[in-house]
Amino acid sequence: MVSTDVTRTATTADSRADGIWAPSRRALTVGLVLAVTFVAFEALAVATILPLVGRHLGDLRLYGWVFSAFLLASLVGIVVAGTLADRVSLGRPMLYGLGLFALGLVIGGTAPDMAVLVAGRAVQGLGAGVVPAVAYVAISRCYPDGARPRMFAVLSTAWVVPGLVGPAIAALVATAVGWRWVFLGLIPLVVAAGALVVLALRNVPPPANPDPATVPYLAVLGVVAGAGTALASLNSGVLPVVVGGGIAGGVLLAASLRRLTPPRYLTARPGLTVTILSRALLTCCFFAGDAYVPYAIVTVRHAPTVLAAIALTASTLTWTAGSWVQARCIARYGPRRLVRIGECLVAVGVALMCAVLLPSVPPALAIVAWTVAGGGIGTAYSPLSLTTLDRAAPGEEGRATSALQLCDVLGQAVGIGVAGAIVAASSTGTGHGTAVALAFSFAIAVAVTAVIAGTRLPGRLTSPRSADEAADT
Template identity: 55%
Template sequence: MSAAPHGSDEPDTVAMPVATTGGQPGIFAPGRRVLTSGIVLIITIVAFEALAVATILPLVEADLGDLHLYGWVFSAFFLGNLVGIVVAGQAADRTPLVIPFAGGVALFAAGLALAATAPSMRVLVLARALQGLGAGALPAVAYVCIGRAYPPEQRPRLFALLSTAWVLPSLVGPAAAGFVGEAIGWRWVFAGLLPLVLAFGAVVAGTLRRIVTPGGGAVATVSVRDAVLVAGAGAAVLAGLGAEPWWLATSLLFVGLAVGLPAFRRLTPPGTLRLAEGLPAAIGLRGLLTFAFFAADAYVPFTLATVRGVSPGVAGLALTAAALSWTAGSWIQARQVHRSGPRSLVRVGFVVLSGATLAFAIVFLPAVPPALGLPLWGLGGLAMGLAYSPLSLTVLGSAPRGGEGTATAALQLADTLGVALGTGTSGAVITWATAAGWDRSLGLVLVFASAAAVAALGAVLVARLPCRVPLEDAVTG
């Protein structure tokens, strides 16, 4: 079945395309414009939340203390995301998309309410885990929409559009969050997002009812139990990285790896851990990419605010620069990916990310204006724009019909696990540095150097990606 023809009203349903010819309606054609707008709203919600939290967290830490839990505010969100993504991806292959989406919105809203009233950093970490559990459904649902309702040659434009959804939040989000946090308190940032989430959720839910859940699709192989095991194992690994004494740290690391690796294997295509060529490599590289970027990104505003003394609002502008350049890079890849192929674009992205992360470290020098950190981290965002979407396109082009939820859940699983481990590892590095009596700046320099090394490793491993984006959807079986 194809989408409704040009000139018709919005269809009752939107089914998977069966052809990839140029005759398919565009992403804003009458039969798709509400759906496209709804997907963009989903990403806008995620963007506002991510940029606001990263901007105000230095204020939160100054109020609640517990610097050793700073990284956990990010990691808890993404560990919760792991479970939410898997649950939503599995549900998307079996139930109407509106069901996992509505559940995700409800949990995300509850997490915002708890964060707004958190009396301690530990409660805030718990609230962020709840937000992550709900938010995991949002990108998972969006990816399934793209896989089912748009032909392959239109997906690069749609992924570029999703990056554009970060533009408005990146322009007003950090400055607004910084102003609200300093003027009336950081709690109002969470409280202010709550009505937006509920309003956007109501709009998007109406569009999702139009998406067909195909019968006879691939049987989901993921399980909620394994998702919980991966999230718990990730938490154990991160706790072990910062634990004392040594025997407790070693025990936590051993248990985390022993439990988490087998569960991760069951949740992802065979060969993902060793980056086997094709689909497994695309999923594994996505984890490396997000690890490298967010390990540094979480501490960019913190560095500018606490080391160089700029206001949280100004420090948050570095995130604005990264989001805008991410959007620019995504539009560049949309024009080039079918010419150059995913391998070359992802390699360039990893190389630029490694260089940008290392270059950002010069803002620690007193003689360097802190404002230089904004364009430097903008290069990091550009790198992500070039590399991120080609990996998504590779996965979608290889996914079996009716199994888009399972395939994209595996991609999002690696994606969010990379973020959680990246931010958590950076927090552990700072904890080690503090415990050793080192200056805080030295610990932050080690964070950026480690992130750059991971990006450099990714640049080497991209040889396992296909040279060209698969244009035809794989058939089941």
């Protein structure tokens, strides 16, 4: 009995020493969580106050580009930061990223017109793209295998508080002291969190065998230019522009992606290739639906705005719950099963949103629908991150995770852009309900494609220690 107690005590002590809250990692964990939290808060806050900003600054033609500029610019930050992370101490790219994010807040908070606001959001996007890229590499180098699933779950949890209170706080600040302080008021908090995480990352050395590859600036700019051209063409509503610009943008995008992703990225080859493709398909289908959940509830069904807020909040909570579930189940079920289950749940949630569009269906069903979808992406999202780290070659974690984040954000941009083009092109002739139903149908088709591609995901992580210790987190 004494021997058993001693062994159990020693095991517990070892587990705490290897955990995310171990004294050697506590400051890093807190700093990474705060950095992700502020990026999440700003994303949700801008969506809340943008109608007020648009009325004040005018030029509503640029309304959508407030989001698109952020997403496309973040692609540059993701790839550049991921490449630098394979060569230098992680504190340096994180410092640059948070500095750019703070500069974007200043530009946005003092913008005299919508064009300057779009420029500020682009600068914010550059900085925001650095945060997840550096965070993923930091998790790979600073946390033991068994602690990684829990750390990914904690980073997902960093979206919970902004999801619960971010929109309400943003609306309150905009009403009380003006919308500009939604941007400017966050700057001191970003500086404080940045100091903490940069100091914690300062002593993390670069890899022993750094990747000598140069930063692929032209390829990154090609991705941004290609995606931007294709999305702008799709939203033009002019058929020759849609066809010509869409083809030109798509060709440039595909050619540029070849230099930034694993070989034959679109062929769904088993291993790292299909993992990164699956992340793009997952975010594409979820965010194509997520962007139009409030539209479906408020504009199509004429339900109160509070119902849309509840649906989005419920989705944030179940995303977090799904992330914690995968942390405990990935050792038993493996990434392939968890990812495909999550993708199926997203498809079910979007299908239920199609039902919400029917006049005979209570609009409150949207809460159930997006609760299911949120749980689905939460279950599927983190296993793809873990699989990327598991299958990346030593010393190339930065390039692998930057490719994952690149396709993550590209999936969001393409999903929202294509859904928006569908709604814009269809609403005039068929009505809002049918237009949104077509956008949701696009999201379902992408989800089905993701489930099919998911059959080639790895059934198990290759690191036995990672699988065993993940079950204990």
